[in-house]
Amino acid sequence: MTDVARIRGVLSPIVTPFDGDLRPDAERLVAHARWLLDNDVGLAVFGTNSEANSLSVAEKRALLDHLVEAGLPPSRMMPGTGCCSFSDSVELTTHAVKLGCAGVLMLPPFYYKVVTDEGLYRNFAEIIERVGDERLRIYLYHIPPVAQVGISLGLIERLLSAYGGTIAGVKDSSGDWDNTQAMLEQFQSEEFDVFPGAESFLLAALRAGGAGCISATANVNPGPIARLASSWESSDADDQQAALNAVRAVFQNYVVIPGLKAAIAHFGGDPAWGVVRPPLVELQPDERAGLIQRLEALGFSMPGLPGSA
Amino acid sequence: MTDVARIRGVLSPIVTPFDGDLRPDAERLVAHARWLLDNDVGLAVFGTNSEANSLSVAEKRALLDHLVEAGLPPSRMMPGTGCCSFSDSVELTTHAVKLGCAGVLMLPPFYYKVVTDEGLYRNFAEIIERVGDERLRIYLYHIPPVAQVGISLGLIERLLSAYGGTIAGVKDSSGDWDNTQAMLEQFQSEEFDVFPGAESFLLAALRAGGAGCISATANVNPGPIARLASSWESSDADDQQAALNAVRAVFQNYVVIPGLKAAIAHFGGDPAWGVVRPPLVELQPDERAGLIQRLEALGFSMPGLPGSA
Numbered sequence: 001m002t003d004v005a006r007i008r009g010v011l012s013p014i015v016t017p018f019d020g021d022l023r024p025d026a027e028r029l030v031a032h033a034r035w036l037l038d039n040d041v042g043l044a045v046f047g048t049n050s051e052a053n054s055l056s057v058a059e060k061r062a063l064l065d066h067l068v069e070a071g072l073p074p075s076r077m078m079p080g081t082g083c084c085s086f087s088d089s090v091e092l093t094t095h096a097v098k099l100g101c102a103g104v105l106m107l108p109p110f111y112y113k114v115v116t117d118e119g120l121y122r123n124f125a126e127i128i129e130r131v132g133d134e135r136l137r138i139y140l141y142h143i144p145p146v147a148q149v150g151i152s153l154g155l156i157e158r159l160l161s162a163y164g165g166t167i168a169g170v171k172d173s174s175g176d177w178d179n180t181q182a183m184l185e186q187f188q189s190e191e192f193d194v195f196p197g198a199e200s201f202l203l204a205a206l207r208a209g210g211a212g213c214i215s216a217t218a219n220v221n222p223g224p225i226a227r228l229a230s231s232w233e234s235s236d237a238d239d240q241q242a243a244l245n246a247v248r249a250v251f252q253n254y255v256v257i258p259g260l261k262a263a264i265a266h267f268g269g270d271p272a273w274g275v276v277r278p279p280l281v282e283l284q285p286d287e288r289a290g291l292i293q294r295l296e297a298l299g300f301s302m303p304g305l306p307g308s309a
Numbered sequence: 310m311t312d313v314a315r316i317r318g319v320l321s322p323i324v325t326p327f328d329g330d331l332r333p334d335a336e337r338l339v340a341h342a343r344w345l346l347d348n349d350v351g352l353a354v355f356g357t358n359s360e361a362n363s364l365s366v367a368e369k370r371a372l373l374d375h376l377v378e379a380g381l382p383p384s385r386m387m388p389g390t391g392c393c394s395f396s397d398s399v400e401l402t403t404h405a406v407k408l409g410c411a412g413v414l415m416l417p418p419f420y421y422k423v424v425t426d427e428g429l430y431r432n433f434a435e436i437i438e439r440v441g442d443e444r445l446r447i448y449l450y451h452i453p454p455v456a457q458v459g460i461s462l463g464l465i466e467r468l469l470s471a472y473g474g475t476i477a478g479v480k481d482s483s484g485d486w487d488n489t490q491a492m493l494e495q496f497q498s499e500e501f502d503v504f505p506g507a508e509s510f511l512l513a514a515l516r517a518g519g520a521g522c523i524s525a526t527a528n529v530n531p532g533p534i535a536r537l538a539s540s541w542e543s544s545d546a547d548d549q550q551a552a553l554n555a556v557r558a559v560f561q562n563y564v565v566i567p568g569l570k571a572a573i574a575h576f577g578g579d580p581a582w583g584v585v586r587p588p589l590v591e592l593q594p595d596e597r598a599g600l601i602q603r604l605e606a607l608g609f610s611m612p613g614l615p616g617s618a
Contacts, residue, residue: 022395022435048420048421053394053418053420053421054393054394054418054420055394055396056366056394056396056397056400057365057366059394059396084362084363084393085362085363085364085365085368085586086331086363086586087365087368088365091365108588109362109363109587109588111357111362111363111419111455111456112357112362112363112455112588112589113454113455113457114564115588115589116588116590118590119587119588119589119590120587120588122587122588122590123588126331126587145422146420146421147420148457149588255423277394277395278395278418278428278429278431278432279417279418279421279424279425279428279429279431279432279458280421280424280428281425281427281428281431
């Protein structure tokens, strides 16, 4: 294996802006991505909170091209490339590798529910064999509350055994710390990076050898989350974690994607950010007002956000 | 509204054959489709049992083109065109309408689980508006055991009110007869065709004003299922239904798609039919042997199946 710099720390499943006709808005995406990078947060483009599964493969390819052409570093990108059809996953993954992305975040195929680890193994194996590129780094995406189809410890073990080096880690969005801890313990001797899917587990993960976190809230609170990742051994780490949790708790009162977009729209003074694609629905005016009120009560702000005064 | 012939009776979510490299096998698909049509079974291509969600949009477009170019009648086709991304759904639906398909079977977007009827309504409305074709006939696809996201009675009512004529019916694969009956009763005054998603409800549905059924088992037992649909008022209808149920019960011992393909491979003498795409796995030898033994014990056969002696 070549000695490539691994992508670690805090990443954000960056929310995808749309124009009034519901087309992806590449310019706003680039501006938001720059702001996240300026705050030491990497780009997990096309995650669940990016409405990635409301975008076609062609739309995702075009957006990724745009980010790279705008000069953003692929070494800080981990695009989501796992689709229901492995032919789609192969196309998108190949494209990401060619662009030099640090890794890809890969959902299992999530339509069919009666699937076995053998079937999931074959899906990932087909993708790896067909992409056929030594540079490929796959981060498995375990998010049973949404995908319903999960990534078991046994599946990880089998994939690591066959494709060690290519299988580079996991994002654990189970919300179950016991599961994250089991992943950290079972694969600690491997080159296998465990990212919990929420900053609420960031400190615990870093203390247990985790790689960082990939969290929706990093779209709106990147600086403080990244600061904890870089200063987790300092004496105020638990206080930092508590402050992150307080912000996260506000967003948990709302459907997360419209809530994140409403906050960006408000603090950036840019209402266009509020648009979501169906089947999601934007926050209603009273919900928006409640969200902002709760955030302001915490003294929350988004310093330097594009569009903000 | 123009007076177009509606697609009714028995349809099959036709299984998709793959070659050894897991590419769709258009020739075998055409041959199987012809056999179904010869048995009075229409073509719900790209249904759940077609492994439609393991195919890319481009693969589905190419297969549909191939079926039509082979001379099969689009008036007997109801392709599945509902994807997670409405941009994909629009592309595939537009293509199906241009080819003259009788209708399309439309899943709701199924990745995001916290969705409202308002969000689902917007998804279908966007698709209808963007396809923008008077010929479009949508059959909503309610399959909560797999998609998890369902189609409520309230959503149907709202869609019918805004897009009556375009919203032409529903496939109810809930497996819950009470739900099918509620659909039949609530929308009986509308031009709205209810297809249960299994032939086990065929007789009950026809007696209650249903349009037929769309059933996986019609891939292997098309003649007898179609015969009940055309003779459901005859005195032996209940006996016919019981015989259909006995065949269906055999398949229910196995994961359905590999089971159907194993039966076609066996009775057609064409082992290539056994191939499935990941995340599915073909039946194991002992499972195949058990399936065939159970079917033969019932005197089951597939007369005229392509490839069979």
